[in-house]
Amino acid sequence: MASAFLYTNCTITNSTLNIVGGGYNPQKGDVMIIIDYKDTRPIYEQVVERFKALILKGVMQPDEQLPSVRNLAMELSINPNTIQKAYTELERQDFIYTVKGRGSFVSGDGKLVETRRQECLEEILRLVREVLELGMTKMELTLEIEKMQV
Amino acid sequence: MIEIHNLTKQFENTRAVDEVSVEIKEKTVFGLIGTNGAGKSTVLRMIAGVIKPDEGTVAVDNMPVYDNVEAKKRLFFIADEPYFFVNSNARAMEKYYSGIYEAFDREEFYRYLEKFNLDKNRKISTFSKGMKKQLALLLGICAHTKYILCDETFDGLDPVMRQGIKSIFAKEMEERGLTPVIASHNLRELEDICDHVGLLHKGGVLLSRDLEDMKCNIQKVQCVFSAVEDELKALNGLEVLKKEQRGSLCTITVRSTREEVEARFATVDTIFYEVLPLSLEEIFISETEVVGYDIKKLILG
Numbered sequence: 001m002a003s004a005f006l007y008t009n010c011t012i013t014n015s016t017l018n019i020v021g022g023g024y025n026p027q028k029g030d031v032m033i034i035i036d037y038k039d040t041r042p043i044y045e046q047v048v049e050r051f052k053a054l055i056l057k058g059v060m061q062p063d064e065q066l067p068s069v070r071n072l073a074m075e076l077s078i079n080p081n082t083i084q085k086a087y088t089e090l091e092r093q094d095f096i097y098t099v100k101g102r103g104s105f106v107s108g109d110g111k112l113v114e115t116r117r118q119e120c121l122e123e124i125l126r127l128v129r130e131v132l133e134l135g136m137t138k139m140e141l142t143l144e145i146e147k148m149q150v
Numbered sequence: 151m152i153e154i155h156n157l158t159k160q161f162e163n164t165r166a167v168d169e170v171s172v173e174i175k176e177k178t179v180f181g182l183i184g185t186n187g188a189g190k191s192t193v194l195r196m197i198a199g200v201i202k203p204d205e206g207t208v209a210v211d212n213m214p215v216y217d218n219v220e221a222k223k224r225l226f227f228i229a230d231e232p233y234f235f236v237n238s239n240a241r242a243m244e245k246y247y248s249g250i251y252e253a254f255d256r257e258e259f260y261r262y263l264e265k266f267n268l269d270k271n272r273k274i275s276t277f278s279k280g281m282k283k284q285l286a287l288l289l290g291i292c293a294h295t296k297y298i299l300c301d302e303t304f305d306g307l308d309p310v311m312r313q314g315i316k317s318i319f320a321k322e323m324e325e326r327g328l329t330p331v332i333a334s335h336n337l338r339e340l341e342d343i344c345d346h347v348g349l350l351h352k353g354g355v356l357l358s359r360d361l362e363d364m365k366c367n368i369q370k371v372q373c374v375f376s377a378v379e380d381e382l383k384a385l386n387g388l389e390v391l392k393k394e395q396r397g398s399l400c401t402i403t404v405r406s407t408r409e410e411v412e413a414r415f416a417t418v419d420t421i422f423y424e425v426l427p428l429s430l431e432e433i434f435i436s437e438t439e440v441v442g443y444d445i446k447k448l449i450l451g
Contacts, residue, residue, distance in 0.1 A: 040427045042365065043342060073320035077313040079179050079343045080324045 032067075035076055043078060047086035048093075055095055055106050056116050062108040066096060151175055152197060152297065152331070156206035159192055166192045168353035169206065174331060174346075176296070177323060181340040181361075182333040183434060184350030185443055190333040191230065193350070194299050197331070198227035210297065223251070226293045230301040232286035240270040240285055244292075253294035262288045262318075266311070280306045287315055291322060300332045304339060316343060341430035349437060356437055361430070368433055369411050373423035374398045384418040391436050403428070403436050 033050040035043055054060045066072075069087065073080035087104050090096045095112060098104045128141065152174040159167040167189040174180045184190045195201040196208050199215040199222050207214060213221040234243055240263055248254035263270050266284055274282060283306045290298050304312055322328035334340050340347065341361065348358040357364070368391070375381040381400070389405040398421075404411065408425055415423050428436070 037338075037342065040429055042362070070321065070324040073324065074317045077316035078320065079345065080320050081178060081345050082343075 032075060035078070044082045044086040044089065047072075047083065048089050051086070051090055052093075052095055056113055060106050062106050062110075064106045066104040066106070068103055151211065152329075153209045153212075154193070154197070154206070155209075157193065157196060157203050157208060158205040159189075159196065159201065160204055165353050167196070167203075170350070170353070170355050171206075172348050172355060172358050174297075174329065176329050177327045178329065178345035179319075179323075179343050180329070180331045181344035181347040182331065182350065183335070183337060183340060183347060183430075184333075185352070185438060187352075188350035189353040190350055191301050194227065194301050194331070194333055198222070198225055198299055200227065224296045225299060226251070226290040226295040226297070227299045228283075228286045228290050228301060228303050230303070232282055234274045234282070234285075237273060237275070239273055240268060243274070243285070243289060244270075247289050247293055251293040251295060255292045255294055259288060259292040262292070266314070280308060280311070283307055284311055284315075291315075291318055291328075294326065296327065297329045297331060300330065300334075302334055304332065304334055305336055312339070319343075337431045337434055338429070347430070349434065351438055351441060351443060356441065364430075364433060365428060366407055368403065368405055368428055368436065369408055370426045370428050370432070371400075371402045371404065371411060371415070371423060372426060373400050373402070373415070374421040375400065376419040376421055380418045380420065384414050384420075388414070391440055403432075 033047065033054070035046055039046060051060070051066070060066075066087070067075070069080050069083045073083050076083075087096065087098070091098055091104070094109075095107055096104045097107055131141065132138065154170055154172045154174075157167055157170040158165070170189070170193060172193075182190050182193065192201065196203050197210070197215065199208075199217065202216050209215070210221040210224055215221045215225075235246070238246075244254075244256060244259055248256055260270065266288065268277075268281060268285055268288075274285065277285065283303055287300070287303060290300075304315070307315065319328065319330055323330075332340065332344070344361050346358070346360050347364060349356040373384075375384070375398075385402070385404075388411075390402060391405060392401075392403040394401045411425055415425075
């Protein structure tokens, strides 16, 4: 589960920034992400997912600028090519757009949330079918949903 | 680009490097991994022009390296045990290196020394092993060469320093196109930072591929088949690198893409199956097991 965002107080990142110091300019409203090194998935996939979560939850607004490849790579101490790959993928999935010479920005259209809702719904219905086949009734299922604290 | 073609080096009776051909692209992080004694250091030394190949070629940006200052100017080599002049301190080494490398950034060097808490006046012989490696790395980074060759350099650094150096590498890669070549045993680390990995064993290249590709083309499947025929049907035609069975649970490592594996398993009756990603360490072990470098064999005979 993507732990969505934080304004870092991660010790390693702070010491790193202290060391690297000059040249790292946190931009106004920089939102930072954490990488879980124990996760066996490729790092760029994690970066993609974290940003997607931030965008879908509205933490990052349309047209908001993402950190530059250079800055994010320095901050997370990872290969800039990995960040670039993540940004390329985010762009391919229409979550962000890139302006040459200026950087990458969150996509403007509200379709992203709608698309994700649709994806989730399809997945839920698939599981609903399965659980109904396993003997649960629609009534029981509805009750479970009502009980959810959201 | 660094192009290595059929590189061979023999020391007395040992063929340390055996017809190695590898391409190292610019602005990528190249990881050189290998079993012990596989020839990693020797390859790096030939790239650096420290050792002359017996056969084959090493070209840095299309120039042969050995005895060629034009080519060597573009490289900085950090040995696994970095050498410093006797009785020298960081300042003395800086003077030496800035005399050799035109683009050496002195201000940057002293700034980093301070940030890493390394005393510029202190005798390097009194530094710990890790501090010596840190110093060597800082000298290399500030020399501003296009390529930096690190022979098991990261392995002696503490976690905070490692993150610091990786951040600096990221900065230098983006700002001036630094191309790091890193030989290491720490696969978990390499996995995080490399674009491309070359695996050496007994002097030869077992594989040299983009990390992404490598991970895409080898899969681990844990499954329980309903019947033996299903197992045969699923694995038919697939290159199986390893198969372990515990009771009815099979763990199979295959050379294949995830899509192909899932397509296969969709056609077959299984009680359960799961495709798991492989870590670089597991890939290393699988690939070297295929050629007989099997720890169980070594220990259990």
